[in-house]
Amino acid sequence: MAAQAFFTEHRRLWLALCSVFFLVASWELVLTYVFPVDPFFFTKPSLIATAFREQLQGSKLWHDLAVSSQAFIWGFAFAVIVGIPVGLVMGWRRRVEYSLDPFLTALYASPLVALAPLFIIVFGVGVLGKAALVFLLAVFPFIFNTFAGVKSTDALLINVIRSFGGNEKDLYLKVILPSTIPYIVAGARLAIGRGLVGIIVGEFYAASEGIGFAISQAGDTYRLPDMFVGIIILSLIAIILTELMRRLELTVAPWRASDEVR
Amino acid sequence: MASFIKAHDVSLVFKAKDREPVTALTNFSLDIAQGEFVSIVGPSGCGKSTFLNIVLGLIEPASGVIQLNGTRISGPGQERAMVFQEFGLLPWRSVTANVELGLELKGVPSAKRAARATELINLVGLKGFENHYPHELSGGMKQRVGLARALATEPEVLLMDEPFAALDAQTRDLMQTELLQIWERSKKTVLFVTHSIEEAAYLSDRVIVMTARPGRTKDVIQIDLPRPRDYEMRLTPKFNDIKLRIWEVLREELTSRG
Numbered sequence: 129m130a131a132q133a134f135f136t137e138h139r140r141l142w143l144a145l146c147s148v149f150f151l152v153a154s155w156e157l158v159l160t161y162v163f164p165v166d167p168f169f170f171t172k173p174s175l176i177a178t179a180f181r182e183q184l185q186g187s188k189l190w191h192d193l194a195v196s197s198q199a200f201i202w203g204f205a206f207a208v209i210v211g212i213p214v215g216l217v218m219g220w221r222r223r224v225e226y227s228l229d230p231f232l233t234a235l236y237a238s239p240l241v242a243l244a245p246l247f248i249i250v251f252g253v254g255v256l257g258k259a260a261l262v263f264l265l266a267v268f269p270f271i272f273n274t275f276a277g278v279k280s281t282d283a284l285l286i287n288v289i290r291s292f293g294g295n296e297k298d299l300y301l302k303v304i305l306p307s308t309i310p311y312i313v314a315g316a317r318l319a320i321g322r323g324l325v326g327i328i329v330g331e332f333y334a335a336s337e338g339i340g341f342a343i344s345q346a347g348d349t350y351r352l353p354d355m356f357v358g359i360i361i362l363s364l365i366a367i368i369l370t371e372l373m374r375r376l377e378l379t380v381a382p383w384r385a386s387d388e389v390r
Numbered sequence: 391m392a393s394f395i396k397a398h399d400v401s402l403v404f405k406a407k408d409r410e411p412v413t414a415l416t417n418f419s420l421d422i423a424q425g426e427f428v429s430i431v432g433p434s435g436c437g438k439s440t441f442l443n444i445v446l447g448l449i450e451p452a453s454g455v456i457q458l459n460g461t462r463i464s465g466p467g468q469e470r471a472m473v474f475q476e477f478g479l480l481p482w483r484s485v486t487a488n489v490e491l492g493l494e495l496k497g498v499p500s501a502k503r504a505a506r507a508t509e510l511i512n513l514v515g516l517k518g519f520e521n522h523y524p525h526e527l528s529g530g531m532k533q534r535v536g537l538a539r540a541l542a543t544e545p546e547v548l549l550m551d552e553p554f555a556a557l558d559a560q561t562r563d564l565m566q567t568e569l570l571q572i573w574e575r576s577k578k579t580v581l582f583v584t585h586s587i588e589e590a591a592y593l594s595d596r597v598i599v600m601t602a603r604p605g606r607t608k609d610v611i612q613i614d615l616p617r618p619r620d621y622e623m624r625l626t627p628k629f630n631d632i633k634l635r636i637w638e639v640l641r642e643e644l645t646s647r648g
Contacts, residue, residue, distance in 0.1 A: 284476055287478070290448055290466060291471070292471070292495040292496070293465075306482045381482070382523065383481040383482065383523060383524065
């Protein structure tokens with residue numbers, strides 16, 4: 129019975145592990161015994177694992193990661209620096225909201241990656257062009273979530289600050305910003321995914337290094353296991369960053385976490 | 391009687407887009423002496439909370455005179471502090487930081503703030519909870535924080551907008567008695583809005599009964615019960631007579647609205 133209790137308690141983890149294992153094993157077995165496809169056209173987990181090991185030992189992967197990270201970090205940092213203040217002012221100042229609304233609605237609804245060629249022309253093939261693309265994709269989740277956070281600020285708390293003689297700056301710093309932070313962190317989660325898309329599209333389109341370039345080059349030359357290594361590494365990065373943001377969300381707003389129904 | 395808070399012919403109309411304008415107050419007058427405990431009761435929507443916000447300085451009346459100690463009230467000020475019905479605590483701040491809020495906004499240096507906060511936290515009986523956050527506190531404890539925060543700025547006037555309405559009955563009784571004890575020591579002027587006749591009668595020197603909207607003074611009932619008052623007093627025939635008097639005045643307003 130102790131074993132059963134153990135499985136019930138940790139079922140979330142072991143069920144997840146089981147299903148991943150099942151998928152990988154079936155992929156391997158099907159491609160080995162049922163449809164033995166030429167590895168030139170499709171690949172299987174054992175070949176990917178070998179490629180993974182080789183790449184981890186080489187230096188190219190690390191170089192590509194460094195190049196892509198640099199562009200991502202710059203673009204993302206500027207998205208934070210621009211997105212949060214714009215969202216705050218937009219949420220609090222009706223006139224700013226109405227003035228910016230048409231642009232934001234249009235840009236948020238459009239597939240912004242369509243602007244990739246333009247950005248590469250204007251900002252070049254290097255870090256700057258990719259960072260600009262990351263910025264473009266990541267800034268909107270920050271603006272919109274910050275905006276939504278400001279809109280949901282408790283009017284009572286605004287009155288509390290005013291009743292003690294607080295001015296406009298006090299309202300921003302002591303109520304609006306703190307109550308918006310959980311929304312901003314949730315926005316950051318979305319922005320991470322979109323920012324990674326920005327990197328990859330930028331590097332697919334025009335680049336000579338970086339993780340996106342490595343994926344596209346491996347694909348172009350039919351090195352499918354190497355291509356999957358790039359894809360898996362990207363997924364891992366996305367998972368780790370998103371999970372970090374989820375943790376951060378709980379840390380910055382414990383009063384909200386306690387409201388959540390588990 | 392020298393009036394400390396003076397309201398004369400105060401009127402206020404709320405105009406919202408696409409709605410009929412609502413007259414919240416018409417020719418409302420009230421004089422309150424320094425150190426007096428005055429409650430306002432009245433039907434829902436009669437403008438009693440609105441009046442509190444006018445005294446607080448958050449709303450400006452359309453017409454009429456509103457003065458504190460002979461000076462026109464034109465905005466929030468040091469001498470007035472509000473205790474809110476829904477507490478209004480900042481959820482990201484600890485009990486201490488919440489109590490310090492008003493002092494912080496007035497630019498009091500941090501060492502002085504901390505000392506004052508400790509003092510007030512002890513006064514309202516929250517010692518040991520300094521580092522707790524609002525979501526970890528019960529309703530009664532939250533309102534203790536709200537009261538401590540208001541008292542921390544050493545206001546001369548304490549404005550209380552149905553402060554105990556969100557609490558359960560026992561906590562409410564307890565808080566009323568503690569409020570009386572604090573008031574008797576500090577002798578602040580208190581303007582207290584409530585729906586509870588019992589609460590108004592127990593706490594106040596005078597009870598103002600307001601008419602249904604648009605709000606005017608319907609009657610003023612002097613509560614000549616001796617002080618200090620305690621819970622037992624609420625079981626005496628005299629207390630019940632007072633409650634009945636308030637109820638009779640108020641009932642006409644409630645029934646006239648259907």
